[in-house]
Amino acid sequence: MHQDSSSTLYAGELEIRLGEGLVLATGRALTLSVREFELLVALARRAGAIVTREELYASVWGGQLRAGDRSVDVYVSKLRNKLEEAMPDRRFIHTHPGFGYRFQPQPTGQLSRDVHNGTLLD
Amino acid sequence: MHQDSSSTLYAGELEIRLGEGLVLATGRALTLSVREFELLVALARRAGAIVTREELYASVWGGQLRAGDRSVDVYVSKLRNKLEEAMPDRRFIHTHPGFGYRFQPQPTGQLSRDVHNGTLLD
DNA sequence: CGTGTCCTTCACGAGTTCTTCACGAGTCCA
DNA sequence: TGGACTCGTGAAGAACTCGTGAAGGACACG
Numbered sequence: 397m398h399q400d401s402s403s404t405l406y407a408g409e410l411e412i413r414l415g416e417g418l419v420l421a422t423g424r425a426l427t428l429s430v431r432e433f434e435l436l437v438a439l440a441r442r443a444g445a446i447v448t449r450e451e452l453y454a455s456v457w458g459g460q461l462r463a464g465d466r467s468v469d470v471y472v473s474k475l476r477n478k479l480e481e482a483m484p485d486r487r488f489i490h491t492h493p494g495f496g497y498r499f500q501p502q503p504t505g506q507l508s509r510d511v512h513n514g515t516l517l518d
Numbered sequence: 519m520h521q522d523s524s525s526t527l528y529a530g531e532l533e534i535r536l537g538e539g540l541v542l543a544t545g546r547a548l549t550l551s552v553r554e555f556e557l558l559v560a561l562a563r564r565a566g567a568i569v570t571r572e573e574l575y576a577s578v579w580g581g582q583l584r585a586g587d588r589s590v591d592v593y594v595s596k597l598r599n600k601l602e603e604a605m606p607d608r609r610f611i612h613t614h615p616g617f618g619y620r621f622q623p624q625p626t627g628q629l630s631r632d633v634h635n636g637t638l639l640d
Numbered sequence: 641c642g643t644g645t646c647c648t649t650c651a652c653g654a655g656t657t658c659t660t661c662a663c664g665a666g667t668c669c670a
Numbered sequence: 671t672g673g674a675c676t677c678g679t680g681a682a683g684a685a686c687t688c689g690t691g692a693a694g695g696a697c698a699c700g
Binding site for chain 2: 645646647648649650655656657
């Protein structure tokens with residue numbers, strides 16, 4: 397079927413359809429590039445956890461992050477812009493200086509038990 | 519499987535009669551070639567979702583898309599022309615660079631649970 | 641045959657995306 | 671306060687993806 401790698405991640409109001417490269421924010425489709433999408437997936441799969449740049453680089457670009465390579469940061473920036481454009485008043489990606497990034501779908505400061513009606517986030 | 523070949527897909531103002539190879543746009547019949555018709559069906563069956571070139575190729579041509587084969591793009595272009603000729607001011611087929619194409623009957627921007635009064639889309 | 645339609649492939653230009661660089665803001669610590 | 675370090679992000683060119691006109695082949699029909 398066309399649904400195999402295509403489970404769906406739910407992260408707050410975000411719906412990430414893995415098989416299709418589609419992200420819906422409150423119903424509206426976001427247009428993400430391939431790198432942006434894969435970065436979002438890498439972050440959302442580990443929602444709530446801090447993910448290092450090395451790990452993010454490995455999942456999105458494949459291979460080893462070289463010293464001085466800022467591509468992860470650049471794409472986090474792009475991704476943030478698109479997420480915030482679609483859903484202002486919400487911060488999804490948090491920076492933990494020296495450690496990495498953390499994807500947190502809840503409104504800033506608020507943690508709540510989510511109801512996921514699709515694949516569970518880790 | 520999906521539905522038998524004699525049902526009808528409704529996608530926005532488009533009515534696609536599977537058994538007859540007939541497409542009606544606001545009542546008027548479109549004249550599509552076989553490839554164009556099957557491409558439209560492959561897209562419309564998964565309306566709202568991004569469908570990759572590989573998947574489209576498999577449904578329309580059958581078999582595996584080879585690197586460098588642009589036939590899907592060429593037929594998307596032809597299909598777009600005919601759809602837009604029949605219904606200007608509407609964009610049905612959206613490109614998602616790096617992923618594939620998405621058929622979206624609703625006015626740009628709005629996704630909603632559709633009411634199909636024929637066969638349901640997936 | 642001659643003509644028309646459809647299909648496939650090629651090629652070029654336009655448009656997007658990716659990578660890298662560079663500068664500045666913020667933080668930490670002595 | 672000053673230095674070292676971490677991040678955010680605009681910008682520019684390279685690299686890649688996509689849109690589409692056109693050429694040529696296959697096939698059907700008169």
